[in-house]
Amino acid sequence: MKILVCITHVPDTTSKISFTDNNTKFNSNGVQYIIGPYDDYALARAVELKEQSGGSVTLLNVGGSETEPTLRKGLAIGADEAIRVNAEPTDAFFVAKQIAAVVKEGSYDLVLMGRESIDYNGGQVHGMVGELLNMPSVSPVMQLDLEGDTAKVAREIEGGKEYLELKLPLIAGCQEPIAEWKIPNMRGIMTARQKPLKVQEAVSDETMTSTLRYELPPPKSGVTLFQPDQIKELVDALKNEAKIL
Amino acid sequence: MPILVFIESAEGAVKKSSAEAVSYASAMAAQMGEKEIIAIALGNEVPEESLANLGKHGATKVLQVSDERLNQGVIQACAAVLHQAMEKTGSDILVLAKSSLGDPVAARVAIKQQAALASNIVALPNLDEGFVVKRSIYTGKAFTYVKLNANKKILAVKKNAVDLKEDGNPVTVETFEAVLSDADFNVKITKVEKAEGEVLLPEADIVVSGGRGMKGPENWGMLEDLAKVLGAATGCSKPVSDMGWRPHHEHVGQTGIKVSPTLYIAVGISGAIQHLAGVNSSKYIVVINQDPEAPFFKAADYGVVGNAFDIVPKLTEAIKASKN
Ligand SMILES: Cc1cc2nc3c(=O)[nH]c(=O)nc-3n(C[C@H](O)[C@H](O)[C@H](O)COP(=O)(O)OP(=O)(O)OC[C@H]3O[C@@H](n4cnc5c(N)ncnc54)[C@H](O)[C@@H]3O)c2cc1C
Numbered sequence: 075m076k077i078l079v080c081i082t083h084v085p086d087t088t089s090k091i092s093f094t095d096n097n098t099k100f101n102s103n104g105v106q107y108i109i110g111p112y113d114d115y116a117l118a119r120a121v122e123l124k125e126q127s128g129g130s131v132t133l134l135n136v137g138g139s140e141t142e143p144t145l146r147k148g149l150a151i152g153a154d155e156a157i158r159v160n161a162e163p164t165d166a167f168f169v170a171k172q173i174a175a176v177v178k179e180g181s182y183d184l185v186l187m188g189r190e191s192i193d194y195n196g197g198q199v200h201g202m203v204g205e206l207l208n209m210p211s212v213s214p215v216m217q218l219d220l221e222g223d224t225a226k227v228a229r230e231i232e233g234g235k236e237y238l239e240l241k242l243p244l245i246a247g248c249q250e251p252i253a254e255w256k257i258p259n260m261r262g263i264m265t266a267r268q269k270p271l272k273v274q275e276a277v278s279d280e281t282m283t284s285t286l287r288y289e290l291p292p293p294k295s296g297v298t299l300f301q302p303d304q305i306k307e308l309v310d311a312l313k314n315e316a317k318i319l
Numbered sequence: 320m321p322i323l324v325f326i327e328s329a330e331g332a333v334k335k336s337s338a339e340a341v342s343y344a345s346a347m348a349a350q351m352g353e354k355e356i357i358a359i360a361l362g363n364e365v366p367e368e369s370l371a372n373l374g375k376h377g378a379t380k381v382l383q384v385s386d387e388r389l390n391q392g393v394i395q396a397c398a399a400v401l402h403q404a405m406e407k408t409g410s411d412i413l414v415l416a417k418s419s420l421g422d423p424v425a426a427r428v429a430i431k432q433q434a435a436l437a438s439n440i441v442a443l444p445n446l447d448e449g450f451v452v453k454r455s456i457y458t459g460k461a462f463t464y465v466k467l468n469a470n471k472k473i474l475a476v477k478k479n480a481v482d483l484k485e486d487g488n489p490v491t492v493e494t495f496e497a498v499l500s501d502a503d504f505n506v507k508i509t510k511v512e513k514a515e516g517e518v519l520l521p522e523a524d525i526v527v528s529g530g531r532g533m534k535g536p537e538n539w540g541m542l543e544d545l546a547k548v549l550g551a552a553t554g555c556s557k558p559v560s561d562m563g564w565r566p567h568h569e570h571v572g573q574t575g576i577k578v579s580p581t582l583y584i585a586v587g588i589s590g591a592i593q594h595l596a597g598v599n600s601s602k603y604i605v606v607i608n609q610d611p612e613a614p615f616f617k618a619a620d621y622g623v624v625g626n627a628f629d630i631v632p633k634l635t636e637a638i639k640a641s642k643n
Binding site for chain 1: 508616
């Protein structure tokens with residue numbers, strides 16, 4: 075079983091988001107980077123599957139050299155090797171092309187990634203990779219078990235879950251509770267330094283979109299507080315100011 | 320050239336988010352001087368009359384692919400049909416609602432059509448400097464303006480991006496024949512577990528959400544009562560779904576469902592940054608929390624400092640009274 079886990083290198087979920095250069099660049103000043111939380115679930119499940127039935131887990135990130143500490147963290151969590159495609163991840167199509175090339179080259183049986191990145195929030199890459207390789211893709215996946223070459227999957231739908239069976243190879247966009255996040259232990263951190271991290275160049279530079287500029291939402295104007303005995307006044311405000319009820 | 324809109328359904332009815340997608344396409348068509356808005360529905364579960372009513376939201380024609388196999392949302396099969404429909408109708412823009420089916424389907428159609436795809440769109444496009452859309456990024460903490468550079472475009476629209484149009488007239492429903500192979504259905508759906516008769520969280524105009532301050536699942540009755548008088552969906556914080564007090568599909572936030580309702584009522588939720596990430600595009604936020612220092616008050620429009628167990632039933636009664 076060869077598993078590929080695609081991870082993003084994204085600002086920590088507590089980061090304050092701001093932009094520089096006339097709102098055309100993300101301000102990374104003071105920002106801590108992490109493995110995307112959804113990707114972290116995917117990685118945790120990949121490591122569990124390897125522990126259950128053997129095989130290997132390869133990590134993949136499309137990004138500059140600054141993402142290597144994030145890849146090392148993934149190796150410390152239990153992946154065996156890592157690949158970095160040395161390019162700016164400019165849009166979903168560009169990233170999907172790079173991933174598809176790696177999947178083809180390495181003949182992976184299972185490709186796991188997060189349902190979406192927490193910076194771009196596109197939720198597109200898994201579907202695009204699936205289509206580029208003519209493989210099934212499923213997302214968002216909350217449960218994934220393997221029986222021979224069949225995957226049994228639970229996918230979240232609005233208001234519930236859908237249970238699916240499909241043949242490998244396949245691409246899955248993952249979310250909780252597929253597995254619990256794993257925290258690297260000391261041994262993991264030590265061995266991660268020796269594990270192979272291969273850098274390769276992009277296979278194409280095609281994109282479909284370009285980012286022009288960023289914008290922050292307007293600040294909230296402040297809260298209007300009501301006392302516990304003023305609930306009628308709250309309802310009036312919702313009715314007359316917010317015009318909701 | 321016509322604009323195609325993908326229609327999703329739930330429990331045999333057109334989803335509200337899809338009606339919004341039609342409204343979006345209609346407003347965009349007006350901007351572009353286009354005349355034709357073709358809505359396409361997959362499967363045979365939605366009655367013809369409901370489909371005809373898509374005209375009210377701005378569709379000029381409705382196509383239905385009455386293949387029973389499409390009643391369940393098989394991602395690849397849906398993508399195959401939409402690809403064929405774009406080809407046959409000559410549409411160069413596909414509009415759909417951002418959803419658990421819409422997103423993965425859009426991604427596959429984008430590759431088939433060599434189209435530029437943008438999701439999480441929050442406003443109508445700007446056509447002054449090419450085709451530029453505004454999308455929500457960093458989980459609701461920021462926006463970006465993205466230019467779509469391909470001739471064909473796919474737009475996945477977030478809830479509340481445009482007002483629902485309701486002043487159109489019913490239109491005719493025609494059959495669309497799609498060519499589907501077994502390979503398009505190489506995924507077997509073995510079981511579906513779905514809450515019935517509930518307002519779906521991502522679709523809801525009002526959400527009533529509870530956190531750890533609710534103390535236990537046995538206390539959700541009062542939130543459900545409040546949701547009922549409001550016609551709202553219920554949501555929860557992550558620890559609440561982690562502890563199994565509520566099902567996972569109600570989990571709101573950074574790692575759960577992102578909602579953008581008109582009103583979000585948060586009860587006994589502290590307002591951690593990861594929770595706020597999922598709710599910060601709500602139009603109005605009401606917070607009920609006993610701790611005046613709870614961070615959620617900073618993100619709220621209205622707040623009540625006090626015990627939820629005392630305030631929620633009072634609020635339910637006051638809303639009931641105001642409706643009479
Ligand atoms: C990577 C990551 C992702 C995360 N993703 C999410 C996510 O998607 N969604 C999410 O919700 N969290 C998420 N979290 C967790 C988040 O950080 C918080 O721990 C969580 O939101 C807290 O939930 P809570 O507000 O219900 O509980 P608490 O923080 O325990 O707050 C309970 C609140 O209830 C109030 N309270 C208690 N009793 C009463 C009463 N009787 N009446 C009124 N108020 C009362 C208290 O004052 C308190 O403010 C994430 C964390 C990480 C690290």
